[in-house]
Amino acid sequence: MKAIVCSGYGSPDVLQLKEIDKPRPAEDEVLIKVYAASVTAADCMMRRGSPFYARLFIGLMRPNNPVTGTGFAGVIEEVGRAVTQFKTGDLVFGETGVNFSANAEYLCLPEHGVLATMPTNMGFEQAAPLCDGALTSLSFLKDVGKIRCGQSVLVNGASGSLGSAAVQIAKYFGAIVTGVCSTANVEMVRSLGADQVIDYTKVDFTQQRKTYDLIFDTVGKSSYRASKKALTPDGIYLSPVLRLSLLLHMLWTSKLASRRAKFSATGLRPASELRTLLNELKALFEAGKLKSVIDRRYPLEQAAKAHCYIDTGHKKGNVVLSIVSEDILKT
Numbered sequence: 001m002k003a004i005v006c007s008g009y010g011s012p013d014v015l016q017l018k019e020i021d022k023p024r025p026a027e028d029e030v031l032i033k034v035y036a037a038s039v040t041a042a043d044c045m046m047r048r049g050s051p052f053y054a055r056l057f058i059g060l061m062r063p064n065n066p067v068t069g070t071g072f073a074g075v076i077e078e079v080g081r082a083v084t085q086f087k088t089g090d091l092v093f094g095e096t097g098v099n100f101s102a103n104a105e106y107l108c109l110p111e112h113g114v115l116a117t118m119p120t121n122m123g124f125e126q127a128a129p130l131c132d133g134a135l136t137s138l139s140f141l142k143d144v145g146k147i148r149c150g151q152s153v154l155v156n157g158a159s160g161s162l163g164s165a166a167v168q169i170a171k172y173f174g175a176i177v178t179g180v181c182s183t184a185n186v187e188m189v190r191s192l193g194a195d196q197v198i199d200y201t202k203v204d205f206t207q208q209r210k211t212y213d214l215i216f217d218t219v220g221k222s223s224y225r226a227s228k229k230a231l232t233p234d235g236i237y238l239s240p241v242l243r244l245s246l247l248l249h250m251l252w253t254s255k256l257a258s259r260r261a262k263f264s265a266t267g268l269r270p271a272s273e274l275r276t277l278l279n280e281l282k283a284l285f286e287a288g289k290l291k292s293v294i295d296r297r298y299p300l301e302q303a304a305k306a307h308c309y310i311d312t313g314h315k316k317g318n319v320v321l322s323i324v325s326e327d328i329l330k331t
Contacts, residue, residue: 003104004303005070006117008062009049012304015068017032023108030086030111031078035324037102038071038129039298039306040161041219041315046100047307051242057098068303069321070267073118073127083111091118094278095131097267102320103303103320114274119285126292129318133161134281134290135274137169137218138237139266142277145214150172154205154212154230157219158194159185162240164317166216169194178212180205186300187317192293206230214238224249224261231259238262277328293317299325 007014027029047068049055058064073093076086086092094115100123101107109115118127141147153170157163158179170177171193179194186197198205206222215222220241227237232324239246242263249261266274284290295316298306300323310319 001105002299002300003101005066005206006047006063006068007066009047009055012047012307014047015304016306017301017303020104022065022106025078025080026110028112029080029108030076030083030092030115032072032092032318033077033324034072034074034102034105034106034107034202035124035322036073036128037069037104037300037321037323038132039069039103039303039319039321040071040129040132041310042132043068043070044307044310051237055062056151058100063100064098065098066102069100071129071131072096072102072107072299073124077106079111079275085111086115086117091124092116093118093124093127093130095135095267095274103300105300105323110271112269112275114278114279116275116282119282121286122292124324125294125297125322126319129161129294130281130285130292131270131274131278133163133318134165134169134292135277136240137162137216138277138281139164139269140216140240141151141166141169141173141214144262144264145216145238145243146234147173147175147214151175151213152178152211152232153214153216154178154180154316155194156180156200156215156217156222157198158189158192159316160218161315161318162218164189164192165290166218167194168290170214170216171219172284175214178210182314187314188293190234211235217241222242224315228259232281234258236260236262240264240266295319297322299323 013038076090135261151177159181178196179189217239224237
């Protein structure tokens with residue numbers, strides 16, 4: 001089968017399309033024919049091997065699991081003899097986590113992994129990136145930030161994968177939402193339900209007098225120190241980008257300050273917890289409460305180009321690899 005293999009850490013040039021052995025499912029696994037897979041900013045960070053401490057988990061000199069990608073959507077082609085929750089022919093989506101391997105024509109995943117049947121009103125391309133943006137944003141806002149109806153929430157990086165989902169999720173929970181993005185994305189963010197949109201090229205939200213109960217910095221471009229005065233007295237600064245400064249502020253604010261800094265590694269949460277969130281997301285998408293924003297699509301062999309585009313920092317919503325063409329999907 002064809003797969004995108006990362007030969008070492010570095011630029012997108014380290015990504016190569018190769019023929020590798022098709023996996024075989026263990027007795028508790030399902031074999032999935034991948035129709036679409038996501039390409040994310042986190043994937044690009046892992047390709048670069050940054051931050052460096054991440055190599056302790058994924059491989060010191062090169063990735064332990066060389067096939068890239070985590071988010072996917074596809075069709076179950078084979079089930080192990082002990083599998084009871086899924087059957088051949090099921091349309092599914094999910095995430096492989098630190099095992100990667102989603103940027104390929106086939107992958108195997110335990111039935112008790114981060115896996116669910118697809119929302120009935122979504123296609124493969126729309127479902128593939130949900131475990132990056134939407135799942136992470138739901139985890140942060142609901143479980144880490146404890147979002148409540150009526151709260152004031154600011155989403156920094158509101159036009160990206162996490163941000164576009166976070167704006168919608170915060171609105172679903174009844175928050176008053178402010179999105180921060182560039183000039184080109186103001187109307188898109190407003191269309192997702194933001195009550196107010198700040199163009200960061202014109203206004204620095206940390207220098208305004210307005211305060212927020214939650215600041216979700218999806219891109220890690222701000223900091224707790226800079227954002228602290230934009231928080232309410234018991235406000236929380238959330239970021240999925242762990243830097244040393246954030247770690248120190250987390251330790252300090254957990255004991256000595258009312259305004260807190262928080263981080264969570266969503267992908268390292270137990271699969272049972274992530275499946276619960278995944279099924280909650282599925283219900284929201286089926287009810288029309290959320291939508292998946294797709295920016296660009298690339299064929300599998302152009303994964304390096306997808307990484308190059310994401311590295312520009314101008315991605316809107318999600319980028320996907322279309323492993324099975326749209327023409328085949330419609331037949």
